[in-house]
Amino acid sequence: MRDAILHISYLIASVCFILALQALSSPKHARRGNLLGAIGMLVAVVGTLLHHDIISYEWIAIGLILGSLIGGAMSIWIPMTKMPERIALSHAFGGLAAALVGVSEYSHRGAELGTVTIVALGLEVFLGFLTFTGSLMAFGKLQGFITGAPITYKGQNATNITMFLSALVLLIAFAFHPTAAILFYGMGTLGLAVGVLAVLPIGGADMPVVISLLNSYAGLASAATGFALHNYVLIIAGALDGTSGFLLSMKMSKAMNRSFANILFGAFGTGDASPTDSAAAAAGARYNLATVDDAVGVLDAAQTLIVVPGYGMAVSQAQHALRDLTSALEAKGAKIQYAVHPVAGRMPGHMNVLLAEANIPYDQIFDLDEINDEFSRTDAVLVVGANDVVNPAAKTNPGSAIYGMPVFNVDQARAIIVLKRSMNPGFSGLENDLFGLPNTMMVLGDAKATIKELTAGVRG
C-alpha cells in the first residue's frame, strides 16, 4: 500500500514536471506551470517519506530545512545579472547530490547489486562528480576567482581523452567485478579530475555553453540514479533535463556560428583582441565620437527607435535606466522596439530577463527574424553595450571569425548611437566596422551613466 502510494506520487510528479516545462512555451501561463512543478516536487517528497526503509526523520528534517533556507536565500537576494553564476552553482549541488547518493548506495548494498545497477551506479558517480567540479570551475571563471582566460598546456586534449577512455575501461571492469570498491571510487575520482581539467582550458566567456552542457550531464547523472534505484521519476526528470541542456548548448553554438568541438577544444574567447582581420582596422577608420547632446538631438528627432541591448547592459546594470529613457521618449510620442539577439549577453535569454526586470513589456521585444527587416526603415538605433551581435563583418567579411553568424542589420539604419566604454572589442575579440560608419555616433562611457544623462537631456 505504502509502496503503491509512493509510486503514484512519482507518477503525479512526472506529469507535473512535464506540464511545467510545457507551460514555458509562453510567458502567459509559464508561472502557473512553475507552480505545478513545485507541487509535483512536494508530492514526490511526501510520497518518499512513506518509504518503509526510512526509520528516522531527524537528519532528513535538518537537511530539508537547511537546504530550503540556503536555496530560498540564494534565490531572493541574487541579482538577475548573476543568473549564470547561480545556475552554475546549482549544477554543482545537483551533481554532488547524485554522486553522494551513488556512493551511499554502493557502500551499503555493494555486494548484492546486479550488473545493471552496478553500471548505473558507476555512471552516476562519474557524471555526478564531473558535473560537480566542472560546474565549480565554471562558477569560478564567471566570478573571476579563476582567470577567465583559457588555461592551456601541451597535450591537454590528449589528457582529457585519455581520462574519458580510462573511465570507460574502469566502468567495464567494474561491471565484471562489482565488489572491487577501488574501481568504483576510481571512477568517482576520475570524474572529479575530468571536471576540473576539461573546463580549465575553455575561455570564461564560453562558460554559458559549458554550463548548458553540464546541465545535460547532470540530467544524465539523475537518469543513471533512476536506473540504479528503479526510480522512474528520476529517469524522466533526468531525461528532460538532459535534453534541455543539450538543446540549449546546440542552439548557442549554432547562433555563435561555432561547432561544439570548437568550443570544447578550441580555447577560444581569450579576451585578447586580435583586430588584424577586420577591414575597419586595416582602413584605419576614424570614429565619430559624439557627445551626449549630439545623441539627445538624434533621439529627440526619432519617431521610431530600435534599442539593441548587449552584454554591456548587463555589466553596467543599465536596464532600469534604459527603461526610464525609453519611457521619456515614449511620452514624447516615439515608438520604441527592442531587438534581442539569441546570443546577446552571456546566457540564453539573458537580455530578456533583464528587460523584464525593468518592467519592459515583452510584446515590445523582438527576435532576430521578427525585426531584422525593420532596421532599414527606423529613424534611429540605440546600441547599448552590444558588439558582436551588430558586427556587419559577420555578413560581409568571409575572413572574420564570426563570418556566417546571423547579426542585426543595424548598419542599414539611418542613424546609429552606440554606447560603450572604449573602442575595445567584445566577446569574440574582433573589431567592429559598424563603429566606423559615417552615420554611427560613439558615445563612450559606462552605459548606465550615459543613459541617465541622455534621459536628463531628453526630459528637458
Add this chain to the structure above:
Amino acid sequence: MRDAILHISYLIASVCFILALQALSSPKHARRGNLLGAIGMLVAVVGTLLHHDIISYEWIAIGLILGSLIGGAMSIWIPMTKMPERIALSHAFGGLAAALVGVSEYSHRGAELGTVTIVALGLEVFLGFLTFTGSLMAFGKLQGFITGAPITYKGQNATNITMFLSALVLLIAFAFHPTAAILFYGMGTLGLAVGVLAVLPIGGADMPVVISLLNSYAGLASAATGFALHNYVLIIAGALDGTSGFLLSMKMSKAMNRSFANILFGAFGTGDASPTDSAAAAAGARYNLATVDDAVGVLDAAQTLIVVPGYGMAVSQAQHALRDLTSALEAKGAKIQYAVHPVAGRMPGHMNVLLAEANIPYDQIFDLDEINDEFSRTDAVLVVGANDVVNPAAKTNPGSAIYGMPVFNVDQARAIIVLKRSMNPGFSGLENDLFGLPNTMMVLGDAKATIKELTAGVRG
C-alpha cells in the same frame, strides 16, 4: 535470452513508430519515416515469433500471408477518392483484432488473471467491438449501403447513455467476479450494440469526424490490450493512435465551427436543404449563369488565378483534368495558386492528396491563413466543387448555421468562376450568397467535363 530479444525488438519498434510520425511533419522526409515505421513493425513481428508459447507456425503463416495479400491488394487498387472508406474499413479490422485477442486471452487464462488484467481485458473487448461495428456502420454510410441520412428515433440519446453506463456497471462487476464469463461476453455484446446504435443517428457527411473518433477508440483498445498482455509497444502505439484520432476530430469539429457534442448527438448533415436562413434566398437573387466560352475569356485574361477545390472535385474525380487546365494556363504565363481549406472535402487533407495525385506540386498549395489576403488582389478565382468553404454567410450572417467558421475571402475577388452541377447546396445544406454576386459566373455541369471543355477553349 529469447525474452530479452523480444523486449528489445519491441523497444526498437516503438522508437521506429515515433520517428515515423515525427517524419510526417514535412513531405520531404515523410516517406522515409513511413519506411522506418514498416521496418519497426517487421522487427516486432520477428521478435514475437521467438515467443516461447508459440509452438506451431502454420496458422500464423496462413494469417500473415492472407492478410498481406488482402492488405496489399486493397492499397494498390483503391482509388484515392475512396480513402475515407478505406480508413473506416481498417478501423473495423483493427477493432476486431483487438477484441478477438481479448476473447482468446480470457477464454484460456480466465481464472488465473489478476484484477488489473481483467479490467484491461473488459475494456479491450468493449472498445474493440464498439470500434468494429461502429466503423462498419461508418463504412456503410459512406458507401451508401446504409442511408447517409441520420436515422433517429425517440430517446436515442437516452438509450446510448444507458448502454454506456451499463458497460461501466458490467466492468465493475467483472472486476470483482473475474470468473463470471457472462459479464465478459456481456461487455463484448454491449460494445457491438453501442457501435451500431451510436453511429446510426449521425449524418453520412459527418462520418469523417466519427471515423477519427473511432480511430482514437481503436487506439485505446490497443493500449488496453497492452495493459492486459504487459506489452509496452502496444501501449505506446495505442496512445499515439489515440491522441492522433482525438486531435484530428477536434481539429475538424473546430474548423467546422461545431462542437463535438453537436456532431455526436446533433443528427446534423441530413442533406435536406434548409435555405431559409440565407440572405440570398430571401432576396431572390438571380444567378449569373455563364457558358464555357465566357469562363474561357476570364481565364485567358487572368495573370493570376487562385483555384479553390472542394468536395465536388473529389466526386467528379476532376483533379487530373484540373491539372491539365492549369498547365495550359501556366504555359500562357499565368501564375496559379491552390487554396485548400482545412475542411474542404470529406476528410482532413482530402484535397491535398488528390492534388498530389494529379502531380500538382505542394509548394503551389496554400492554407487558409497563408492565402486569405490574396483573394482581393488576384485576377480570378476558380471554384471547383467547393461550396461551404467559400460561403460568405459564415462571415456576415450571424443567423447562419456555419457563422463563425473561417472561410476563404473569395467574395473579395475581381472575377469568380464556380463549377458545380446545380444550384443545390453543399454539405451544410445552406444557400451560398457568393453564387449571386455580380462578379460570379456559374458554369453548371460535372466539374471534370466542364474543366475539359475549358482546357480545350484555353488551348484553342
Add this chain to the structure above:
Amino acid sequence: MSSELHELLFGLYIFVLAGFLGHHVISKVPPLLHTPLMAGTNAIAGISLVGSLVSAGAHYSKLSTILGFVAVTCATINAVGGFLITDRMLRMFKTKRGGTKS
C-alpha cells in the same frame, strides 16, 4: 507491492509519456499530410498483430487458435495495407514539376 500493481504502474508511465509525446508529434503534422497521417497511424495500429500472433501459434485451445488466426489476418491487413497506402500517397507529394501521373 504486488507484481500486478507494479505492471499497472509501468503501463501507466508508458501510456502517459506516449500520450504527451503523441500530442506534440501529431500537432506538428501539417494539414497537407493529414490523410497520410490517418493512414499511417492505422498502419502503426497494426502492431496489435504481435498480440494475436501468440494466440494463433500457442495452441492454448482450439477457440484461441481460431480467434488468433482471424486476428492475425485482420491486423496484417492493417499493417501491410496501411504502410503501403501511406507510401503510395506520400510518393505523390512533390515540389518540382514533371514526373508521370501515378
Add this chain to the structure above:
Amino acid sequence: MSSELHELLFGLYIFVLAGFLGHHVISKVPPLLHTPLMAGTNAIAGISLVGSLVSAGAHYSKLSTILGFVAVTCATINAVGGFLITDRMLRMFKTKRGGTKS
C-alpha cells in the same frame, strides 16, 4: 528474463520516451524564456532529493546517513531555490505597461 533485465528495459522505455518528449517540449520554449527554462530544469533536477531522502533516513550505516544528509541538503537547495527563482523571473514578464519595479 531476470527481473533486473526487466527493470533495465523498462527504464529504457521511460528514458527514450522522456527524451523524445523533452526534445519536443524544449524546442517550443521561445528564446524569451530561455533563462527561466534553465532555472526551471534546475529546479526539476532537484528531484534527486527523493533518492537521497532514503539514504538520510534509513540508517544503513553512519556513512550512508551522512552522505544522505549532505545530498538532501544540496538537492533541497536546488529544488526550493530553483522554483523560487524561476517564479521570481517569470513574475517579471509582463505585456501591459505599469506595475512597480520588482
